[in-house]
Amino acid sequence: MEHREAQRNPAALSARPEGAPVSLPIPGQHGLGLESARDTLLYVPTGLEVGVPAPLILLLHGAGGEAAGGLALLSAFADAHRIIMAAPSSRGSTWDGVRGAFGPDVDVINRALERIFQLVSVDLNRVAIGGFSDGASYALGLGLANGNLFSDVVAFSPGFVPLAPKAGKPRVFVSHGDSDSVLPIDRTSRRLVPSLVRDGYDVTYREFAGPHTVPGPVVQEAVAWLGWQP
Secondary structure, eight states: HHHHHHHHTTTTOOOOOOSSSOOOOSSEEOOOOOOOOOOOOOEEEOEEEEOOOOEEEEEEEEOOOOHHHHHTTTTTTTTHOOOOOEOOOSSSSSSSSHSOOOOOOHHHHHHHHHHHHHHSSSEEEEEEEEETTHHHHHHHHHHHHHTTTTTTEEEOOOOOOOOOOOOOOEEEEEEEETTSSOOOOTHHHHHHHHHHHTTOOOOEEEESSSSSSSOHHHHHHHHHHTOOOO
């Protein structure tokens, strides 16, 4: 069924856990070793226990960035909340669905998730995707296309929602600066948020006074919104 779904939907992710890991990687940052260049990074927080599922968030960098930029979005909260973080790198200067069609980046993310599910126990009721700027747009596109996997989508200053067939109804958190000159708010979040609400999504929206950035209090609010207490 998942294979047929992927054929119909180029943004569909098939990766799911197939068994519980019998050990854990040491806490800290690890490269998954799946790509010869621009590999996916995994951050394992302190305090995890073997066989005890933990929340996971997939974090996506902005245009011209790489995996480390994704991890940096929530790095201040990972250990305190025992959140597993993963951050892929786009194959090009930005994500495929932002440029036009979903494809190579979906494959990289799917293989990364398959490997992560082998390494750590993930609570499938607490799997999120998030990002900043182009990464936020891609998180919306991929997250809404895989609402049967992602329970929550966090979009910091997105531009739009890349088109793909939708699945499930994940919760959505969107933030945007009112003086953003890169992705002006009137053309982006102030349009896409009402559209998401009309489509039946549970959306929390925060505008803040500022430019194209992610202020610390907004990140803190997003983490609280996830509700992933250890």
